[in-house]
Amino acid sequence: MAKKETVWRGLIAACGLFLILLTVSIGVFLCYKGLGTFTLYKHSVWEFLFSSNWNPADDFQGGGQVGAAIFIVGSVSICLLALLIATPFSLAAAIFMAVISPRVSNRLLQPAVEIFVGIPSVVYGWVGLTVLVPLIQKIFNLQYGYSVLAGGIVLAVMIFPTITSVSADSIRNIPLQYQEAAYGLGSTRWQVIRRVLVPAARPGILTGVILGLARAFGEALAVAMVIGKMKAFPTGILSPTNNLTAAIASDMGGAADGGEYNIALWTMALLLLVISFAFILIVRKISSKGVRER
Amino acid sequence: MNQRHRNAILTDRVMTVVLYGVAGFFLLLLAAFTVYILGKGVMEFDGSLLAFNAEGIGNQFFNTVYLVFLALLISVPIGVAAGIYMAEYAKNGRLTGFIRTCIETLSSLPSIVVGLFGYLVFVVMVHGKWSLMAGALSVSILSLPLITTTTEDALRAIPKSWKEGSFGLGATHRQTILRVMLPGCVPRIITGVILAAGRGFGEAAALLYTAGMSTDINWSRWWKLSSPVCPFNPFRPGETLALQIWASRTEAVAPNAAQVADMSAAVLIIMVFVFSIGARAIGNRLDRKMTGGKD
Amino acid sequence: MKKYLSILMVAAMLIGTTACSSGTNASSQTPSSQAGSSEAASSAASSSEAGVTGSCTISGSSALYPLVKNALDAFKQTNPDASVTLNAGGSGTGLKQSADGTVDIGMSDVFADEKLTEDQAKTLVDHKVCVITMAPIVNADVAEKVTSLTTQQLIDIFTAKTKNWKEVGGPDEPITLVTRPSTSGTRSLFKSYALNGAEEASNKSLETDDSGTLLQTVSQHKGAIGYVALSYLIQPNENIKTMAIDGVEPTLENTYAGKYKVWGYEHMYTKGDAAGVAKALIDYMQSDEYGKIMEGLGYNVASKMTVERQDPGPKK
Numbered sequence: 001m002a003k004k005e006t007v008w009r010g011l012i013a014a015c016g017l018f019l020i021l022l023t024v025s026i027g028v029f030l031c032y033k034g035l036g037t038f039t040l041y042k043h044s045v046w047e048f049l050f051s052s053n054w055n056p057a058d059d060f061q062g063g064g065q066v067g068a069a070i071f072i073v074g075s076v077s078i079c080l081l082a083l084l085i086a087t088p089f090s091l092a093a094a095i096f097m098a099v100i101s102p103r104v105s106n107r108l109l110q111p112a113v114e115i116f117v118g119i120p121s122v123v124y125g126w127v128g129l130t131v132l133v134p135l136i137q138k139i140f141n142l143q144y145g146y147s148v149l150a151g152g153i154v155l156a157v158m159i160f161p162t163i164t165s166v167s168a169d170s171i172r173n174i175p176l177q178y179q180e181a182a183y184g185l186g187s188t189r190w191q192v193i194r195r196v197l198v199p200a201a202r203p204g205i206l207t208g209v210i211l212g213l214a215r216a217f218g219e220a221l222a223v224a225m226v227i228g229k230m231k232a233f234p235t236g237i238l239s240p241t242n243n244l245t246a247a248i249a250s251d252m253g254g255a256a257d258g259g260e261y262n263i264a265l266w267t268m269a270l271l272l273l274v275i276s277f278a279f280i281l282i283v284r285k286i287s288s289k290g291v292r293e294r
Numbered sequence: 295m296n297q298r299h300r301n302a303i304l305t306d307r308v309m310t311v312v313l314y315g316v317a318g319f320f321l322l323l324l325a326a327f328t329v330y331i332l333g334k335g336v337m338e339f340d341g342s343l344l345a346f347n348a349e350g351i352g353n354q355f356f357n358t359v360y361l362v363f364l365a366l367l368i369s370v371p372i373g374v375a376a377g378i379y380m381a382e383y384a385k386n387g388r389l390t391g392f393i394r395t396c397i398e399t400l401s402s403l404p405s406i407v408v409g410l411f412g413y414l415v416f417v418v419m420v421h422g423k424w425s426l427m428a429g430a431l432s433v434s435i436l437s438l439p440l441i442t443t444t445t446e447d448a449l450r451a452i453p454k455s456w457k458e459g460s461f462g463l464g465a466t467h468r469q470t471i472l473r474v475m476l477p478g479c480v481p482r483i484i485t486g487v488i489l490a491a492g493r494g495f496g497e498a499a500a501l502l503y504t505a506g507m508s509t510d511i512n513w514s515r516w517w518k519l520s521s522p523v524c525p526f527n528p529f530r531p532g533e534t535l536a537l538q539i540w541a542s543r544t545e546a547v548a549p550n551a552a553q554v555a556d557m558s559a560a561v562l563i564i565m566v567f568v569f570s571i572g573a574r575a576i577g578n579r580l581d582r583k584m585t586g587g588k589d
Numbered sequence: 590m591k592k593y594l595s596i597l598m599v600a601a602m603l604i605g606t607t608a609c610s611s612g613t614n615a616s617s618q619t620p621s622s623q624a625g626s627s628e629a630a631s632s633a634a635s636s637s638e639a640g641v642t643g644s645c646t647i648s649g650s651s652a653l654y655p656l657v658k659n660a661l662d663a664f665k666q667t668n669p670d671a672s673v674t675l676n677a678g679g680s681g682t683g684l685k686q687s688a689d690g691t692v693d694i695g696m697s698d699v700f701a702d703e704k705l706t707e708d709q710a711k712t713l714v715d716h717k718v719c720v721i722t723m724a725p726i727v728n729a730d731v732a733e734k735v736t737s738l739t740t741q742q743l744i745d746i747f748t749a750k751t752k753n754w755k756e757v758g759g760p761d762e763p764i765t766l767v768t769r770p771s772t773s774g775t776r777s778l779f780k781s782y783a784l785n786g787a788e789e790a791s792n793k794s795l796e797t798d799d800s801g802t803l804l805q806t807v808s809q810h811k812g813a814i815g816y817v818a819l820s821y822l823i824q825p826n827e828n829i830k831t832m833a834i835d836g837v838e839p840t841l842e843n844t845y846a847g848k849y850k851v852w853g854y855e856h857m858y859t860k861g862d863a864a865g866v867a868k869a870l871i872d873y874m875q876s877d878e879y880g881k882i883m884e885g886l887g888y889n890v891a892s893k894m895t896v897e898r899q900d901p902g903p904k905k
Contacts, residue, residue, distance in 0.1 A: 004468070005466055005467070005468050008468045009383065009467075009468070011375065012375050012376075012378050012379045012382075012383060013379055013383060014375075015371075015372050015375035015376040015378075015379060016375075016376045016379030016380060016383070016384060016393055017393075018372060018376065019376055019393055019396050019397055019400065019438070019439075019442065020392060020393055020396050022396075022400065022435065022438070023396035023399055023400055024396075025415075026400075026403070026407070026408075026411050026435075029411055029414055029415065030407070030410075030411065033414065054791075055771075055788075058681075058704065058771070058772055059703070059704075060706055089316055089319075089320075092312065092313050092316035092317075093316055093317055093320055095313055096313045096314070096316065096317040097317075100310065100313055100314070100317075101317075104317075105317070108321060109317060109320065109321070111570065111571065111574060112320060112321055112324045113320075114489075114570045114573075114574075115324060115566060115567060115570050116324060117489075118489070118492040118493070118496065118566040118569065118570050119327075119496065119562075119563065119566055120495065120496020120497070120498065120536050120562050120566070121496065121498070121499075122496070122498045122536045122539045122540055122559075123331065123496070123536075123539065123559045123562055123563065126539055126555060126559055127327065127330065127331065127559075130552075131330070134809075143763055143765050143810065143811075143812065144765060144795065144806075144810050144813075146795060157323070160320075187302075188302045188303055188305070188306035189306050189310065190302070190305050190306035190309040190310070191302060191306070193309075211402065214402040215402070217404065218402070218403065218404020218405060218406065218407070219404070220404065220405070220406040220499040221498050221499050221502075221540055224798070228795045228796075229795060229796035229797070230791075230792065230793070230794060230795055230796065231791040231792050231794075231796070232791075232792035232793065240795060242796070245404060245406050245499075248406055248410070249406060249499065249502060249798070250770045250796070250798045251770045251771070251772045252410070252503065252679075253503070253677075253678045253679030253681060253682045253772075254679035254680055254681045254682070254770060254772030254773050254774070255679075255681045255772040256681045256684070256685070256703075256704035256705065257681060257682075257685040259681075259704070261771075261772055262681070266410070269406070269407050269410050272404045272406070272407050273403070273404075273407055276399065276402045276403055276404060276407075277399050279402060280395060280398045280399050280402060281395075283398070284395065284398070417691075418689075421689060421690070421691055422691065423646055423674075423686075423691050423692065424648075424676060424678075503678075506674070506676050530674065531646075531674050531676060541677075551801070
């Protein structure tokens with residue numbers, strides 16, 4: 001019996017540790033491939049992050065330029081726009097769900113949010129391409145509708161459920177006394193929401209926003225379909241640009257394996273991993289701070 | 295003061311209307327989205343497109359389901375075990391904190407990064423080919439953190455008294471977990487698994503370089519598992535519905551590529567609906583059963 | 590019953606943890622079993638007319654993909670027991686995988702030594718299955734006024750020196766450049782032979798992952814210009830017109846005669862000499878019988894070319 005217990009415990013612990021192994025090996029493999037830009041082809045990290053000259057050689061001699069600044073700026077600007085669009089809406093929806101009408105939201109909004117999460121990103125991209133892009137072209141009378149705006153809207157729709165559900169959870173978790181005390185002082189519902197609930201739930205809301213940002217950053221195909229993929233800095237929200245994930249998706253298959261171009265794309269993937277890891281660290285910091293304040 | 299009070303009430307009214315508006319807007323957006331996709335799928339409905347052959351998307355449909363099934367076969371046992379570890383065995387230390395960071399990192403990994411990792415490890419390093427298995431392994435990396443956290447949360451939500459009662463009867467920790475706690479978690483775990491499956495159905499970026507973009511299966515060879523045209527052979531390449539939508543942009547030589555993509559999108563949306571509604575229904579029903587009819 | 594749950598879980602976990610290693614076994618067995626079956630296949634093929642048996646995997650160039658897909662339909666009718674899996678994925682992938690031996694045929698738009706190391710390229714045998722002709726295409730509204738461009742005009746347009754169609758005699762519309770990723774074989778071909786090696790202005794153009802998307806993008810946008818292989822133009826599309834270069838129309842005949850310059854070989858690479866299903870398929874694609882079908886699909890038959898090009902060697 002005791003032996004059985006040990007074996008069982010070992011197995012369970014092994015599965016827990018497996019998660020570490022998996023995460024670390026993903027990191028190690030990406031480093032192994034991605035650091036080649038700096039070690040094998042002798043580019044500086046500075047060049048990769050801040051230069052806009054992207055012209056890696058598709059061979060094994062190297063000697064091209066690997067400045068990925070355009071893709072990085074593209075990713076950042078699309079994500080920020082998506083956040084700008086999604087956050088107010090998500091926050092409002094979260095407040096509605098948690099405070100105004102929990103019953104309606106349990107029956108309708110909660111399932112709706114879950115379905116939104118489940119809709120595959122390629123479907124968002126497909127609709128963005130067939131509906132949104134022509135629409136933007138028509139409304140703004142442009143040469144073409146591929147733009148930061150199109151990417152931002154598609155991403156905003158994609159990340160809104162994440163922000164909404166995390167924010168709603170954190171508002172629901174605020175102790176009831178907070179509300180009761182505020183109402184007792186004669187506040188209106190909006191005053192309670194604005195002055196008490198939202199500030200108290202701020203860490204949770206921030207966590208939701210950052211998780212949404214992480215999802216937006218990593219999204220590849222939906223954005224690739226509507227962004228236009230022009231290798232230039234965006235000059236406004238109506239201009240096309242390119243981003244990290246779209247560049248990886250489109251060039252990985254064609255580039256010579258192990259060549260400078262291919263390795264530079266791996267470096268981009270490594271950068272994505274680093275960014276998502278950074279987001280997680282920020283979230284952990286915020287939530288531990290939130291717990292301490294409470 | 296009176297004026298301020300009136301203003302406050304006015305703002306309250308206005309904001310309530312705004313909040314209702316936003317909530318309504320979302321339901322409307324989802325409805326419009328669904329109606330648009332389904333409508334397009336229905337308008338262009340063509341029975342032959344659903345067929346299980348090279349022209350239809352039936353094979354892609356099968357691939358999608360089979361791939362997700364394989365992925366769950368891998369990720370559910372590991373995920374549930376890891377969840378048990380996190381809830382029951384892990385001590386509050388650095389190691390546990392690190393595992394938690396790992397889980398969170400895994401869950402927020404860009405799927406294209408997972409796809410590239412899968413390509414490197416499950417395809418290039420094993421000198422294999424694009425295959426359903428490589429795709430399933432990549433998808434299982436994506437669903438693992440979800441299943442782990444669901445299991446952990448579910449175990450933590452079990453009342454302490456259950457555990458104490460079981461210990462009091464002389465059960466070991468393992469027996470307590472397997473016979474008392476885990477059965478109580480089944481509804482929530484199932485919900486988590488179904489959500490993970492839903493995510494797997496729509497996954498495309500992780501499969502771009504792992505599952506391959508073609509399907510050559512021969513249903514009359516279903517019994518011959520080693521044959522590369524056997525539908526159940528996990529080591530054959532297989533295109534899923536989501537990849538099909540992406541590929542209809544890449545191989546747009548076929549005149550009806552857009553139509554096929556519309557159909558695939560409609561089928562995917564239906565699957566998502568069935569799954570998320572199913573997850574809720576099963577969750578509610580099992581919940582009621584477990585808690586003895588009280589809701 | 591609960592007892593079995595633990596057993597089941599352990600078993601499932603074992604499957605999970607050994608999945609990687611079993612993947613290794615299965616795939617490492619495949620080449621040998623394939624070698625065996627293809628030997629059997631070739632002997633079977635020589636003894637009877639019933640066709641070859643065995644399997645063959647192909648990956649690579651998306652430009653060649655549609656042709657092979659088409660050839661397979663007929664091929665599988667005469668060889669019902671041959672299994673062929675065909676994947677696109679890009680020339681780089683095709684070459685890499687055929688050099689690794691993970692696919693039997695690697696499709697490529699370029700010569701192997703352009704995307705592989707010299708040692709890797711040496712192991713591959715080149716089969717030129719067809720020649721592909723690239724045509725500049727424009728949105729139909731431009732073609733009402735301009736139907737031919739000189740090479741210099743084309744270079745100026747694609748390097749974004751010329752920004753409006755009226756500068757080359759067209760309508761007063763801004764030019765929208767639509768291109769392919771810089772790793773694409775189509776793009777490198779167009780760059781070498783239509784633009785005399787001039788680099789396209791990537792920072793002024795919409796990039797599309799593939800020729801299908803490019804075609805749609807050009808057809809939907811006024812003033813758009815791009816380039817695709819003739820094979821993409823066999824479906825009639827009234828929104829798209831081809832553009833002659835220096836007065837020479839991009840047609841199969843002009844390419845055969847050596848008059849039209851933007852063309853390239855499509856390669857199928859095998860590791861060592863082709864055998865079994867792979868050989869049968871390549872032979873079929875190079876046959877006169879299939880040549881006629883091929884031309885109908887917009888590809889040139891390699892053996893009918895009156896001009897020839899040599900391997901330019903690794904890129905310097």
